[in-house]
Amino acid sequence: MNLPKGHLSPSQLNTLDRCELQFKIFVVEGAKAPPDCALIVKSATHKSILEGDLKQKISSGLNMGETDIIELHRAELEQAVPKMNEDPNRTDDPVKIIDTETAYFSQIVKATEPWRKETRPVSVEQDVEGVIGGVPVKGRIDLIRDETTHNRLQDLKRVGQSPKAGMAEKSRQLATYAKLTGITDVGLVSIVENKAPKVVPDPGQIVNVSRIEAQYQKAAARIEWLMQTDNWMPVDVSDSRKDWICSKAYCGAWRADSKDWLTGRPIACPYGERAQTRISISDGNLIDKLNQSVLTQEK
Numbered sequence: 063m064n065l066p067k068g069h070l071s072p073s074q075l076n077t078l079d080r081c082e083l084q085f086k087i088f089v090v091e092g093a094k095a096p097p098d099c100a101l102i103v104k105s106a107t108h109k110s111i112l113e114g115d116l117k118q119k120i121s122s123g124l125n126m127g128e129t130d131i132i133e134l135h136r137a138e139l140e141q142a143v144p145k146m147n148e149d150p151n152r153t154d155d156p157v158k159i160i161d162t163e164t165a166y167f168s169q170i171v172k173a174t175e176p177w178r179k180e181t182r183p184v185s186v187e188q189d190v191e192g193v194i195g196g197v198p199v200k201g202r203i204d205l206i207r208d209e210t211t212h213n214r215l216q217d218l219k220r221v222g223q224s225p226k227a228g229m230a231e232k233s234r235q236l237a238t239y240a241k242l243t244g245i246t247d248v249g250l251v252s253i254v255e256n257k258a259p260k261v262v263p264d265p266g267q268i269v270n271v272s273r274i275e276a277q278y279q280k281a282a283a284r285i286e287w288l289m290q291t292d293n294w295m296p297v298d299v300s301d302s303r304k305d306w307i308c309s310k311a312y313c314g315a316w317r318a319d320s321k322d323w324l325t326g327r328p329i330a331c332p333y334g335e336r337a338q339t340r341i342s343i344s345d346g347n348l349i350d351k352l353n354q355s356v357l358t359q360e361k
């Protein structure tokens with residue numbers, strides 16, 4: 063099996079579903095997108111709550127104090143200032159971002175308190191790997207928690223909107239980890255970024271893992287075919303469920319001056335900012351349009 067990294071992961075499958083070209087640039091060719099302040103802030107939330115508070119609770123049985131969690135979070139952000147400065151889409155000064163985020167995060171710490179207190183963590187940020195449907199798969203589980211009679215897998219997310227009911231059952235990430243660990247009780251804990259943050263815990267549900275094998279088999283076959291034919295498709299902008307992906311916020315290759323953050327190699331996608339023709343896959347002869355668009359841009 064010819065896979066670019068020797069294995070698949072839920073996030074690779076999500077990238078492939080979003081845009082094949084994005085998959086080619088960032089997974090097959092291994093380019094690294096520039097830092098993104100919004101992701102840095104989310105990562106600091108994850109680290110201070112999961113790797114700080116709940117990790118300590120595994121050994122001590124106690125939660126960290128509020129002030130300690132907030133300080134840990136601020137320290138995470140402060141050490142990321144050089145990265146924030148390299149975010150090409152940054153709209154604020156890092157000092158201002160840190161001050162604003164620290165004030166907001168202190169509300170998150172309060173809002174998450176009931177969930178953090180009742181959580182009995184078994185492990186946090188645990189690497190997991192195995193084979194699903196003959197395909198090697200790797201991933202990292204946010205949290206495994208003790209529910210007295212069994213364990214539950216939980217994913218912690220910071221999101222803009224309240225999740226719809228049943229999201230945990232639909233989550234490819236959780237279904238993957240359920241298949242790899244045999245723990246089929248899964249849940250999502252969402253920190254909703256309202257003016258005052260709201261925490262939507264998930265009581266947990268039993269996930270049906272049977273669908274996940276076919277997803278990995280299909281993705282592996284699709285990737286092998288794409289790598290053989292080099293026929294990677296851009297986002298179909300006529301699909302309103304996907305057109306948002308083709309934007310500076312969601313694609314590190316969208317900007318005309320996009321570079322691999324590690325090597326400085328130009329990685330701008332011809333269908334991003336510099337595209338003269340946007341591609342509508344459902345409309346007309348796609349291949350002709352793609353060829354025409356690339357030729358136009360290369361003139």
Ligand code: SF4
Binds near residue numbers: 084313
């Ligand atoms: S700019 Fe659009 S088409 Fe190109 S890789 Fe990014 S998401 Fe895909």
